[in-house]
Amino acid sequence: MTRYIIKRLLLMIPTLIVVACIIFLVVNAMPGDPALTVLGADMEGDYALVKERMGLNGTIWERLWRWLSNVLQGNLGESYFLGSSVWDAIKERIPVTVSLATAALVFAVIIGIPLGIIASLKPNSILDTAISSISLIGLCTPEFFGGLIFILWFALRMKIFPTGGYRPIEEGMGQWAKYIFLPAFTYGLHQAAYFARLMRSSMLEVLNQDFITTATAKGQKKVVIIAKHALRNALLPSVTGIGMVYTMMLGGAFITESLFRLPGTGLLIINSIAKRDFPVVCGVLLLISAAILVINLFVDILYAFIDPRVRFGKK
Amino acid sequence: MRSSIHVCVLARSESTSMKTINENSIWFRICHTPSLIFGAVLLFLVVSVLILQPVLTHYDANANDFSAILQKPSRDHWLGTDSFGRDLFTRVLEGGKVSLRIGIETVIYTTFFGVLIALFSGYFEIVDVIVMRVMDVMMAFPTLLIAMVLAAVFGNSISGVTLALTIVYVPRTVRILRSSILSIREEVYVEAARSIGVPTIKIMFKHILPGVLPILIVQETFLFAYAILAEAGISFVGVGVQPPDASWGNILSDATSLLREAPWCVIAPGFAIMIMVFALNLLGDGLREVLDPKRQKGKAKN
Numbered sequence: 025m026t027r028y029i030i031k032r033l034l035l036m037i038p039t040l041i042v043v044a045c046i047i048f049l050v051v052n053a054m055p056g057d058p059a060l061t062v063l064g065a066d067m068e069g070d071y072a073l074v075k076e077r078m079g080l081n082g083t084i085w086e087r088l089w090r091w092l093s094n095v096l097q098g099n100l101g102e103s104y105f106l107g108s109s110v111w112d113a114i115k116e117r118i119p120v121t122v123s124l125a126t127a128a129l130v131f132a133v134i135i136g137i138p139l140g141i142i143a144s145l146k147p148n149s150i151l152d153t154a155i156s157s158i159s160l161i162g163l164c165t166p167e168f169f170g171g172l173i174f175i176l177w178f179a180l181r182m183k184i185f186p187t188g189g190y191r192p193i194e195e196g197m198g199q200w201a202k203y204i205f206l207p208a209f210t211y212g213l214h215q216a217a218y219f220a221r222l223m224r225s226s227m228l229e230v231l232n233q234d235f236i237t238t239a240t241a242k243g244q245k246k247v248v249i250i251a252k253h254a255l256r257n258a259l260l261p262s263v264t265g266i267g268m269v270y271t272m273m274l275g276g277a278f279i280t281e282s283l284f285r286l287p288g289t290g291l292l293i294i295n296s297i298a299k300r301d302f303p304v305v306c307g308v309l310l311l312i313s314a315a316i317l318v319i320n321l322f323v324d325i326l327y328a329f330i331d332p333r334v335r336f337g338k339k
Numbered sequence: 340m341r342s343s344i345h346v347c348v349l350a351r352s353e354s355t356s357m358k359t360i361n362e363n364s365i366w367f368r369i370c371h372t373p374s375l376i377f378g379a380v381l382l383f384l385v386v387s388v389l390i391l392q393p394v395l396t397h398y399d400a401n402a403n404d405f406s407a408i409l410q411k412p413s414r415d416h417w418l419g420t421d422s423f424g425r426d427l428f429t430r431v432l433e434g435g436k437v438s439l440r441i442g443i444e445t446v447i448y449t450t451f452f453g454v455l456i457a458l459f460s461g462y463f464e465i466v467d468v469i470v471m472r473v474m475d476v477m478m479a480f481p482t483l484l485i486a487m488v489l490a491a492v493f494g495n496s497i498s499g500v501t502l503a504l505t506i507v508y509v510p511r512t513v514r515i516l517r518s519s520i521l522s523i524r525e526e527v528y529v530e531a532a533r534s535i536g537v538p539t540i541k542i543m544f545k546h547i548l549p550g551v552l553p554i555l556i557v558q559e560t561f562l563f564a565y566a567i568l569a570e571a572g573i574s575f576v577g578v579g580v581q582p583p584d585a586s587w588g589n590i591l592s593d594a595t596s597l598l599r600e601a602p603w604c605v606i607a608p609g610f611a612i613m614i615m616v617f618a619l620n621l622l623g624d625g626l627r628e629v630l631d632p633k634r635q636k637g638k639a640k641n
Contacts (some may be wrong), residue, residue: 031422050485054492160624164616166568168575168591169609215633250357275481282576293484294576297491305488312481320479 025328032321044095045308048088051302058104058300064281078104079303091303095310101303105294110307113292114219118311120190120288124211125273127204131212132219132269137262139216140223142324144258145250155220162217171210171283177207188285206236207284215269217317222265226258267323272314366631375625381618389435398426401583411603418607421590422597431607434585438567438615441501441586445566446559448505453512454555458543460513461520470513477510487573497586500579504566515558516551523550553630560626564619571612587612 059075079090079101094101095287100110111280136159143155163276179187185206191199229235231254247275277292289308369375388395401422412419418427460470486507494538524547525530532542567587573579574588582589587608596602 037477039479043479046476050488050492069415094454102444161613161617164564164620166571166575166609166611166612166616168572169605169612170607172591172595172598172605176598176605180599273482275485276483276572278484278487279576280477290484294487294578297488297578298475309481309484312484313479316481317479 028328029321029325031080032324036317036321040317041092041096043313043317044117044310045088046315047306048091049084051305051309052084052087052298054302056300056301061300062104076141091306100307102308103304104135104301105299106301106304110303114289114305114307114311117287117292119192120286121274121277121290122280123193123200123204124207124286124288125270126275127208128210128212128215128273129266129270131209132215133266135213136216136219137223140220141227141250141255141258143220143224144227144231152224156224159217159220160323162213163221165214166171166279167211167214168279168283170213171207171280174206176211188283190286190288207280207286210283211273211280215273218269219262219265222261223258226261227254229255230258260327263327263330264323267319267326271319274312345635353435364630366583372625372628374621376630378621378623378625379616380620382622385435385615385618386439388565389432389439392429392436393434393635396426396432398429401425403584419601419603421593421601421604427590427604427607430585430590431587431611434587434590434608435611435615437497437580437584437586438570438588438612441497441504441570441580442563442566444501445504445508446563448501449508449512449562450555450559452505452509454548456509457513457516457520457551458547461517461524461547462539462543467517473508474513478514481509483569484571486569487576487578490534490573491581495578495581497580497584500570500573503573504569507569508562508566512555512558512562515554519551519554520547523547526550555624557627560623564623567612567616567619 038326059071059080062074062078063071079087081087082090091101100114102109103113106113122177137278139155139159143152146152164293175187180182185216191203193200234248238247239253244253273337278287278294280286281288281290282294289312293305293308295301296308364565403425410420418431421427421430456470458469486503489503490500493502529542529546532546537546564585570579570586571588571591574586575592577589577592580589582593590608591605591612594601594608597604
């Protein structure tokens, strides 16, 4: 097991380097010249000098080499416009994105999984059809549209929640929760639909297996069969699902952040794309990609711990 | 030679007999899958309304009319007007055509490249090793985020968004197709074809491709829905399709600042996205039920 983990960790390094190269090349291929933006319309100052100061001199390969060697030393570079290093800019915005994604995941799990279980208990009943239809509608509602409806209803009409913005958790749990609730609920509801569907189908699959029939034949109570025999097996796909959804949420948070004006990494990258602040765009992308790789590895390891078949198969 | 002809005849007669059974049962199953019928009808209605836009409205989607700013839905303006006095119904239909176009083009390109890459990598091991490494790297990227960055790279246009979404979705198609291609490649009928000297290209497209078709159709239907959602999201944050081109995403984005005064500007494009994606998802669910890759795989193995 330890060897498996070490091997996977070592394999991550070349992947991450390739990912970093691709990110740099793609981002720097964006049309537009940030040096011109810095100089301003009146073109005062020396263009070549500005370019050199911004690290935009030389061929793309020279720049890639310079950036990559800096990154490998843990230096993501300086932002063109924010007046701070890329790492500092990202560091203060990470808690926002992580708050949003985590709170949304909690909503998705506590709403989605029970609904999926309930739906699976009586397949094709009215309750099942209702839950399935609602979750299908949930899947089809883009989070920004759902969010706009919630803002309209809960923030503008009922005035329970603010329409947007963010308060850090240090300013008090209550304030934080008040500001993060609506974005997280909006974002989580969309994913709850996914969990409900996933849970329903994996429960149905498990409930049709022989050992459930055996347990029923033995006269075991239905509650025990569901809670002890079925649920334990049916939760397996959800473990992978949770990891996958969390990575998706980190990467997709920018839309919700933009809607609720949450100053997270997503909003940072949108603004940096608009200004062509290449080092910041690269930094955010690299960090989120690394996070995705780490979470995927973590899920694989967790899966191996839970499911002996995976563990022994790997050995 | 005679034995190979014999194999050929056997294989052919078996395939025709399978086909007649399949055809009967497929029509039977289509008629008994309400989600498929409902999804197809809904999709047909939505697409018809979008195509019939010039007949349905006489407004110009981009003509400002400052005498009719932010009007509520009325007989003249079915869905009201926006902050430039533009007829919202016309704009939603116009935006729908853009979203539909991006969706269709993404699906076509993704299918084309996805099938090609998957077939070659499923058949040639050297290609497979390279392709799988590339796909692993591509899967490490956050899908929507990288699509947004690529859309900015390709110039924030309709074709730019299409290209960005294609690049992001090809690896998914390849991954799904590849695994079933690998198993079909080992089937006896493929080996028979190889043994009588059928050219590799012909085996790939005539013998293996039909086997993955059910999976491909279902996958691409869902991908159509994802593409429309993704386009709306990217345009919503202001990176995708740019004004004056309308798309469901940027109409919604414009409407965000008007939420207090003109909520109808939000409702119309939002519901349009929902209905379209709902229809596609129903269709995908229905197709999966009818074509059921799992059942077919089981059949092939027996």
